């Protein structure tokens with residue numbers, strides 16, 4: 001019997017990447033496919049020539065097959081039910097972001113995972129890119145001194161259709177989680193407070209708020225600001241956002257393929273503008289990128305019986321940034337996290 005006997009919950013667009021990953025691993029076997037729409041599970045079954053059964057309910061699947069790992073690639077609103085059902089059946093869960101649709105649900109899921117003694121880790125694929133690793137190293141290389149102010153601009157015009165168009169806060173809940181998690185990763189600091197204004201700009205094709213401005217205070221004393229829109233037509237940023245981290249001695253930029261810093265040559269220099277020198281980022285990270293990189297880490301952690309980097313106890317800190325921002329937008333007040 002293979003070490004990982006997997007039930008795939010949710011057979012939509014993103015699930016294909018997860019199934020392709022699982023099929024590459026010699027130590028995994030997909031034992032069931034689940035989707036509330038049976039035709040979606042059957043379509044997946046046909047596409048990858050899988051012989052496993054299909055189900056329309058995870059609980060039914062877990063009663064009928066011998067599984068120890070659930071991959072949760074359902075819509076955000078279903079993550080709570082999927083995770084709790086999986087833990088009750090003694091399975092570990094590797095799931096898509098966002099962890100849940102409310103902070104209370106995320107905390108209940110975390111508690112359930114701990115009570116069941118199971119691992120719950122969340123996909124944060126944007127941590128697993130050579131540029132972000134190079135940028136984080138540059139920010140902490142000492143070349144820009146101590147980071148004190150970070151900004152991220154995220155401007156994309158994305159016409160998805162589907163669940164995002166109907167969400168109340170598609171940008172903050174479905175996308176900003178990536179950028180917020182990136183900020184924690186880049187600064188190596190956790191959020192302390194947030195002030196947020198959320199809105200739906202003219203011309204938006206989303207029902208909910210597709211744009212937001214947020215100010216976070218971080219545990220290292222730095223401030224992180226976020227400007228984002230998912231209905232920004234023209235002059236788009238990359239999906240990883242456009243970053244500037246300002247330190248006590250310089251600034252570091254990550255803007256698509258450009259990653260570099262400028263730091264003062266001589267901190268003692270007396271001048272209106274001090275002389276600076278440019279430093280390029282070093283791309284030293286050798287892991288795979290994106291989903292496959294994050295999944296490599298998750299599976300390796302399960303094999304080594306340790307917490308994955310994106311385990312729920314860490315990821316809930318990024319979720320607090322999301323739900324704190326939503327609460328601030330709702331109340332018009334700064335929220336402590």
Ligand SMILES: NC(=O)c1ccc[n+]([C@@H]2O[C@H](COP(=O)([O-])OP(=O)(O)OC[C@H]3O[C@@H](n4cnc5c(N)ncnc54)[C@H](O)[C@@H]3O)[C@@H](O)[C@H]2O)c1
Nearest residue numbers: 010011012013014015035036040073074075076078096097
């Ligand atoms: N990490 C990333 O870059 C990234 C990118 C896109 C989507 N996602 C995330 O992946 C998840 C899925 O997104 P998608 O684009 O594949 O959506 P999708 O709508 O294409 O697929 C979701 C599937 O889940 C099924 N489903 C819903 N409730 C279910 C339940 N209770 N049990 C079983 N199946 C259920 C739906 O029928 C649908 O087939 C979301 O959480 C989304 O935020 C992440």
